Amino acid sequence: MFDKLRKKFTDIFTSENNENINDRANLNNESDEQKIIRRDHIDQQIEETLLESDVSFDSTQMIIESLKNSMGKLKKRVDYKFIENELKKTIKGEITKNNGGSINILNANKKPYVILFLGINGTGKTTTIAKMAYFLKERGKSVVIAASDTFRAGAIDQISILGKEINVEVIKHDFKSDPASVAYDAIDHARARSIDYVLVDSAGRMQTNKNLLDEMKKIKKVAKPDLTVLVLDAMIGHDVIEQANTFLKEINFDGIILTKLDTDARGGSIISISAEIKKPILFIGVGQKMEDLMPFDPDWYLNKIFSSK
Ligand SMILES: Nc1nc2c(ncn2[C@@H]2O[C@H](COP(=O)(O)OP(=O)(O)O)[C@@H](O)[C@H]2O)c(=O)[nH]1
Ligand SMILES: [Mg+2]
Structure with a gap:
């Protein structure tokens, strides 16, 4: 890394x-x-x-x-x-400067606390949701996942399998059904059972696909998330800035999760994102296993890139 x-x-x-x-x-x-x-x-x-x-x-x-x-x-x-x-x-x-690393997701002020995950395809949204569910469960929180990526045939299966693996319930409808209503059902389910967190997946084929952007806006309107996070893939290099700006302009978000840092040798994307996007980096993905999600810690990063103390 x-x-x-x-x-x-x-x-x-x-x-x-x-x-x-x-x-x-x-x-x-x-x-x-x-x-x-x-x-x-x-x-x-x-x-x-x-x-x-x-x-x-x-x-x-x-x-x-x-x-x-x-x-x-x-x-x-x-x-x-x-x-x-x-x-x-x-x-x-x-x-x-954007309070990177300082938002504590465990200090939820509402129940259920709804987190919506946005990002284009392949950035690691679904995997990150499973990791986040695992992170919360390990810390004694109850979680339900909304399988709101109904756009891709394999997406509902993927999140269902991950849910089983970590023993977290996944609320799902059929392929091609309305993603906003899946989110709505999951929130209802959480309310009825006093569940702490609802994690909402979403589809994101292309950042420029108007229909999908409209769909994400609709999920956001219906789910009224307490926190919206953009998932960005560190491997795409400079394009992360453009992607983040598109989402800022179209939908807005509260914080960033940067994935695949374990395969990132160049290492500077954390600096660019912090310098240019006025939103905090909340978590980082550092591998494919469920425990490979870390709250972003600026000092940990500095220790990684500088060898002397
Ligand atoms: N090495 C590595 N791979 C990751 C990480 N996060 C996600 N991935 C991989 O990225 C691929 C796409 O992930 P997925 O969650 O399906 O992306 P989505 O399309 O945004 O939902 C999968 O093969 C994941 O295992 C990470 O932090 N490190
Ligand atoms: Mg996905």
Whole structure:
């Protein structure tokens, strides 16, 4: 996970070579001019690293600018440890500015608490719903799932099988039936049995498919979710920003779940999303097993991408 980004940061900040440069420069009383040139070179290395790691161009510029600002008059400070710490602070600022990692899904203020999952096909919605149901059950909560992806033949079977696996009831209607009424039934079912959470699946063939967008809007209107989450696939790289913006514009959502980070070596999508989409990352998917869903923790991420403490 994030191996390439970690390796590049390690190369810049903790390679023996760079540490030797530090020592040599200090010994030789490097001139201010030399320091500024060297500092520019380090900034450039950081910029290239971010761009190569799926951090979008705009986010990269934002980070480099903010790094330069926070260093201010310290342009001449060229020790790698110091710059690494400043970069860490800058990235932490970005990934926490939308309250990423701070919403506690377990603190539901309503019963049932309805969560609607949106996202285009293949991003991992259905799997994530099963993982979320498992997460909640493990913490003593009761859950029911609404099989509101009635668009794809296999979708109802898929969620039913996952439901059996984790012992969570799945409310379903027939293939092609009205997804909003499935959600409605599931909420009714939860109310009657005092169930804590309703997780609503949805279809999402293409982000540009007008009918499906209308269908999602209708589910949202009927289910009146307490929380709407957009599921994004980290593997698609820069496209996550465009996808998120389309959903923001068309339906709106409260937070993001980023999936498939276990297969993501580049590692920068968390930074881009945080920098450019003003919604928190709530959870991350880190594998295909039921326990592979983690509340997003900014410090965990920083520890993954920087090798020194
Ligand atoms: N490696 C990995 N695969 C995942 C993750 N989340 C989902 N998947 C896989 O992504 C594929 C599509 O998932 P699915 O839930 O059917 O997507 P949906 O079309 O959005 O409902 C499946 O093969 C899942 O096992 C994850 O966090 N890591
Ligand atoms: Mg699905």
